[in-house]
Amino acid sequence: MTHAAPGTASTSPPSPEPPRRNFLAEAASYVIGGIVGLVPVAAGLAFFADPILRKKATMRGQSEDGYLSVAKVSDLPKDGTPLRFSIIADKIDSWNLFKQQTVGTVYLRNVEGSVIAFNDVCPHLGCKIDYKSSNKSFFCPCHASAFKLDGSKSNPVPPRDMDALDVRVDPSGAIWVKYQNFKRGVEKQEVL
Ligand code: FES
Numbered sequence: 001m002t003h004a005a006p007g008t009a010s011t012s013p014p015s016p017e018p019p020r021r022n023f024l025a026e027a028a029s030y031v032i033g034g035i036v037g038l039v040p041v042a043a044g045l046a047f048f049a050d051p052i053l054r055k056k057a058t059m060r061g062q063s064e065d066g067y068l069s070v071a072k073v074s075d076l077p078k079d080g081t082p083l084r085f086s087i088i089a090d091k092i093d094s095w096n097l098f099k100q101q102t103v104g105t106v107y108l109r110n111v112e113g114s115v116i117a118f119n120d121v122c123p124h125l126g127c128k129i130d131y132k133s134s135n136k137s138f139f140c141p142c143h144a145s146a147f148k149l150d151g152s153k154s155n156p157v158p159p160r161d162m163d164a165l166d167v168r169v170d171p172s173g174a175i176w177v178k179y180q181n182f183k184r185g186v187e188k189q190e191v192l
Pocket of ligand 1: 127140141142145
């Protein structure tokens with residue numbers, strides 16, 4: 001056992017306090033710096049992801065529920081004769097804009113003041129259906145599918161009737177069609 005010599009004081013220095021405050025301040029500055037640095041990165045990511053995350057706004061001029069303006073009621077013969085119209089719109093594909101693209105083609109009829117629309121793609125295998133004014137019916141030249149004026153099939157070749165499309169007419173007389181494509185070669189109408 002050792003004892004300090006009488007009359008002498010201990011000379012060992014006081015142990016330093018742990019630098020807790022400094023540590024907390026440094027940690028806080030890293031966290032804040034990190035957040036501030038992430039803001040522009042997140043904004044950039046949101047900008048680039050926006051077209052991908054955007055719902056179905058793929059056509060300029062398209063209504064939110066998917067209708068496109070096609071023609072005017074006054075363009076249609078009043079006796080119900082079908083006319084074929086192309087649907088033209090500017091397509092938006094992620095970051096690109098393709099102007100004046102053909103979205104599809106449809107037959108429109110004015111039947112006693114109500115407008116009806118058919119997709120002109122044959123539900124058999126996808127050729128374009130023609131209208132034969134000589135016998136007032138539709139006919140597909142590829143494998144002879146035939147349809148009546150109301151779009152119902154009139155021979156066993158096509159698996160289903162012509163594909164009817166939803167239509168609405170606005171107060172100015174503009175005809176809006178919800179253009180859709182459907183699976184071919186199947187009995188049931190299935191949207192692609
Ligand atoms: S594609 Fe029309 S009849 Fe076959």
